Amino acid sequence: MADMTQSTTSSGPRSADAGPITRFLRATEIDTRLLGMIGALLIIWIGFDLYLRIFDGREFLTARNLWNLSVQTCEIAVLATGMVLVIVTRNIDLSVGSVLGFVAMIMGVMQAKWLPQYLGFDSSWTWIITLICGLVIGTAIGAFQGGIIAFMNVPSFIVTLGGLLVWRGLAWYVTSGQTVAPMDSTFVIMGGSGATGSIGATWSWVVGVLACVMIVASIVGSRRQRKRFGFPRRPLWAEYFLGCLGSVLVLGTIYLFNSYNWPVGIAKRYATEHNITWPEAGLDIPYGIAVPVLIAVLIGIVMTFIATRLRFGRYVFAIGGNPEAAELAGIKTRWVIVKIFALMGFLAAVAAAISTARLNSAVNSQGTTYELFTIAAAVIGGTSLAGGSGTVAGAMLGALVMQSLQSGMGLANVDTPIQNVVVGIVLVVAVWLDIVYRSRAK
Structure with missing residues (x-):
């Protein structure tokens, strides 16, 4: 993102009057909001570490815990990279958790029941066919929902809220709610479990x-x-x-x-x-490095390239900034919306593969509440619900902040309802800070 921002380090009066910290930030072009999130993350880490040391005799800032934290963050981080583009265009996707759960059940059944009948157990083709089918199904679901939003003018909130219910119900219907296990031995590498997961x-x-x-x-x-x-x-x-x-x-x-x-x-x-x-x-x-962390980082790099370097990314931000002007400029806004939701469905399938591999099973409850954590990660990462602005790196950092809060509260034996209260408060505060930031930037 730095190469998209013009430097303001000229020798004019504005730079001369600024303090050393302001001049440093202008010269390096470091995003102050990203810097603030890093500071908040450090406060969370240090705070939980001190709490656990004093009251429980344990530590939060250990190599083991931070390694596990990185693996646990991957699924939400992958989803958040796509949610940025969705929210930037003034839309929302409430179905990502249910799509993840449905695709995960399909992947599980393919590995445990369908493919072994024809390929045998632990065939070298099982994980490849499973992954490809999962990605195709996820992309098709996203494109289907995007088509309804773009061409039938149904609000994304309603379409994806319906999708949340439909795909969660179908996820249960695939196996009548039964857990499917185990997964292919090569497929589980994507989950980061065991000696082969890194x-x-x-x-x-x-x-x-x-x-x-x-x-x-x-x-x-x-x-x-x-x-x-x-x-x-x-x-x-x-x-x-x-x-x-x-x-x-x-x-x-x-x-x-x-x-x-x-x-x-x-x-x-x-x-x-x-x-x-x-x-x-x-x-x-x-x-x-765990394999799912590599996958998440690669997804983040690719999504950043799409958002900042490709014409498609410029169209996305143009639509979010002013949909009417984008339409008048010749941008095929409807097809862009369809592609965004198709991409979101693809990323939901990637997250489903990571989740299923990490659990070494497909569970009906997979992805439950993930839509809320994904939206929260994107918003905490600086994506404005008003549309037009957001970064992939910020969303992934927001996912790390969310998972750090959950992990820390879990280690501190905080009850699950209280954890949900904290997450809700953090989300509201993040939106409020975005409103304050935008009002001061005008």
């Missing part, structure tokens, strides 16, 4: 280094594009700062993930299977 220390460092290279390449490419089109550029020190900050955050995260080792039982089983002599001190085998 990529290990070595490949994690490789991914981290590649991410740092991409960060630097992105900054260099952005600077060249600005120079090419005559746009203001950030000072060189700001470019170096952003490159170093991004690299430090990435490598620090990799170090954290590699600090969480396999349990002794899993490590011993691995040593036995691979004829490794078990040392007296034991084996320290790091988990590394």
Whole structure:
């Protein structure tokens, strides 16, 4: 997003009168709202850590807990990336949780009942066919709902509220409410469970280094594009700062993930299977980055590219800013709406695959209340319900904030009804802050 914002670091009177913090933020073009969310996240983490240390003798800020937190956040984070585009166009999707549950049941039945009749158990084709079918079904459901909204002029609230009930009912009908298990052994890798659900220390460092290279390449490419089109550029020190900050955050995260080792039982089983002599001190085998985290990050990168680099993304924000003007400008707004909801259905199917793989089963209750947490994550992440503004990165960070609250309250033994109260209050406060921010920005 930084390359879309013109620098305001000129030597005019406005910069001269600004304080050092304001000048720093203008020079680096750091989103202050994103910075505020990071601050709120740190407060939540530190607050729960202190509470647990004092009253329970446990810790929140451990490698194990943060690793688990990253895995638990993935499903909502994936859904939130699509919800940003939906809300930006002044629509809403209340059916994502039910679509996730329905697709999850279809995926479960395909692996446990249908495909084994023809391919046998643990066929190398089972997980591929299951995933493809799930993605097609999710996309078709999203496109169907988007078509009703766009071409029949039924409000998205009503269409997706009906979808919430319809797809949840059909999810129960697929197996009459019975749980389906187990899943294909290769398919469950996408859930991050067990020893095979992560990529290990070595490949994690490789991914981290590649991410740092991409960060630097992105900054260099952005600077060249600005120079090419005559746009203001950030000072060189700001470019170096952003490159170093991004690299430090990435490598620090990799170090954290590699600090969480396999349990002794899993490590011993691995040593036995691979004829490794078990040392007296034991084996320290790091988990590394979990596979669902990689999937979520990849989805986030792709969705950011779609929203900021492609013509489709510009159309989405144009429709959200002024639908009538977008229509007059020649944008086929109805088809854009259909594509947005189709994309939302696709992402619901991706989240369904992650959820089913993590549980190693398909449960009728999968995705329940996910629509609320997804909308909350997008709004907390800075997506305006008035339409026209929002970022994918902010929505994913909002998902992490939501999951951190839930995880922390769970560890603190807070009752589920109180957890819902806290989430509701956070959502209302987030919308209020958005209103205040917009009123001051005018």
